[in-house]
Amino acid sequence: MRIYKCVPIAVRFWSKVHKQPGGCWLWVGATNSDGYGKLWNGHKTTDAHRVSWEISNGPVPAGMCVLHKCDNPPCIRPSHLFLGSNQENSLDMKRKGRSASGARNSHCILTPDDVRFIRTSPLKATPLRKMFGVSDGAIRSIREGRSWKHLNKGQKRVVNQKENRS
Numbered sequence: 001m002r003i004y005k006c007v008p009i010a011v012r013f014w015s016k017v018h019k020q021p022g023g024c025w026l027w028v029g030a031t032n033s034d035g036y037g038k039l040w041n042g043h044k045t046t047d048a049h050r051v052s053w054e055i056s057n058g059p060v061p062a063g064m065c066v067l068h069k070c071d072n073p074p075c076i077r078p079s080h081l082f083l084g085s086n087q088e089n090s091l092d093m094k095r096k097g098r099s100a101s102g103a104r105n106s107h108c109i110l111t112p113d114d115v116r117f118i119r120t121s122p123l124k125a126t127p128l129r130k131m132f133g134v135s136d137g138a139i140r141s142i143r144e145g146r147s148w149k150h151l152n153k154g155q156k157r158v159v160n161q162k163e164n165r166s
């Protein structure tokens with residue numbers, strides 16, 4: 001029996017939430033570079049909005065992602081969250097052409113082909129993030145090989161100096 005298990009995750013969780021009346025409930029604990037809340041669940045670091053969904057609804061089914069209706073990464077309000085499959089979400093985001101200041105978790109919505117495209121594309125981060133609906137941080141992390149490590153082998157980025165910044 002370990003001591004930290006004596007404090008249930010739900011108790012630790014709600015102590016780090018700031019509820020805005022009528023609006024988003026913001027995570028005030030640790031966040032990653034994309035603004036998503038992070039929380040130690042006793043086994044690994046996990047997304048705060050995912051923990052919130054699980055506290056309300058039970059375990060997230062395999063292969064599904066917890067997504068934001070409100071496009072606000074630090075928000076963990078259960079009524080602002082919904083479940084989507086990786087693929088549905090990816091298609092939906094591309095169709096809507098949504099930019100990702102926010103709500104999406106790059107690990108969820110990108111396919112391996114997308115990641116290869118991002119790694120080898122001469123485009124800068126800004127058009128790429130708009131195209132795929134992820135954050136600058138997510139693009140950077142993919143290009144620097146910090147995410148999607150299993151796809152790291154033998155890819156080079158083509159640098160195009162003439163590209164316009166628009």
Ligand SMILES: [Zn+2]
Binds near residue numbers: 072077
């Ligand atoms: Zn919200």
